[in-house]
Amino acid sequence: MKNIVASVIEVWGVKNWKGNQNGKFGRGAMTKNSERGTREKSERRGKGRLRMRVREERFRYLSMFNMGVAVLGVLIFPLVAGKAVVKPPANLFPNVPEFLRPPIPDQVKAVLESGSHLLDEDSDPEVRPGLFQGDMALTSEAYNYWRVGLRWDVFPERLWKNGTVPYVISPLYDPTDHVTIYTAIQILNHMTCIKFVPWNGKRKDFLLIWPIKFPKGCWSFVGRTGGAQIVSLQPPDRHGPNCLGGTGRAIHELLHALGIFHEQSRSDRDKFVKVHFDNIIPDRAVDHLMIKEPGLPTITARHEGARLGQRRALSKTDCLKINELYGCLKKSAAASRRYHTICNILGI
16 A cells, blocks of 8 residues: 555656646746736736727717718708708798898997998998998997997896797798708707707797898897897898808808807907008997908908908807807816817817
């Protein structure tokens, strides 16, 4: 029996010695196994981080793609479906006179009248109405408080309640112009938390988008004024596209209706532009379009390469201003990120 046990021990010892030589047992084997395990863990962590980065990039690009598809849908679908636009019967719309006299602040009325000879069919359609700064119907009371825009602590009622704006598009527009206006509305619906909704015929306050014959051109009241509120967009004629050569001018006038003023009214204006007072009719410095003689510069950029004004689309600044004004950025952290992203990516 003892001989058998001794033989087993001897054999096991020989195998153990061989195993140690091959690195399968003992301290050397443990060291190698530990190193291999550490290396495998490191590789797994590296692969995990890589997969996480790939997922994040995929999510980011997918978000941008979805946003692009949404915008393309807003811009392209109405154009494709433009011929199918069905206009409600004209008898369902309020009676709108062809000639109106929008309010003009008393403080600038005389100055406006002195430059009326510059307002003809060939002038800029946003200057042609001859209102405050060209295209803003503004009362003397509101004028006394303006700077960057209406003081909402003084005129809180001028904001649209719950950010909801009922609207009516005139049946006088042809289908192409109707689609241009509708597309401008959908752009604002997508890029802000403002909700433009078709007027149900019952709400007291709503926008009446109409081609007023006098004053002609593109003009709007500033902020909510109550009742049927005109936004006048002159359609194309033999002189040119007027207000509907694209969505830009329609968006511009809708921004006024929401409560936004012109950029040249900003308190920090002089940091970015230089106003050439010698070329402007006295007391009209804030209106860069009322010049003494055609062709003279009125406002030039202080920073080389900067462009002044555009009517192609909603700008990043205006997009953020509207979202800030109506509390879109304060709804939640997610909403803030969403609208900052939308404005920075889609705004120009």
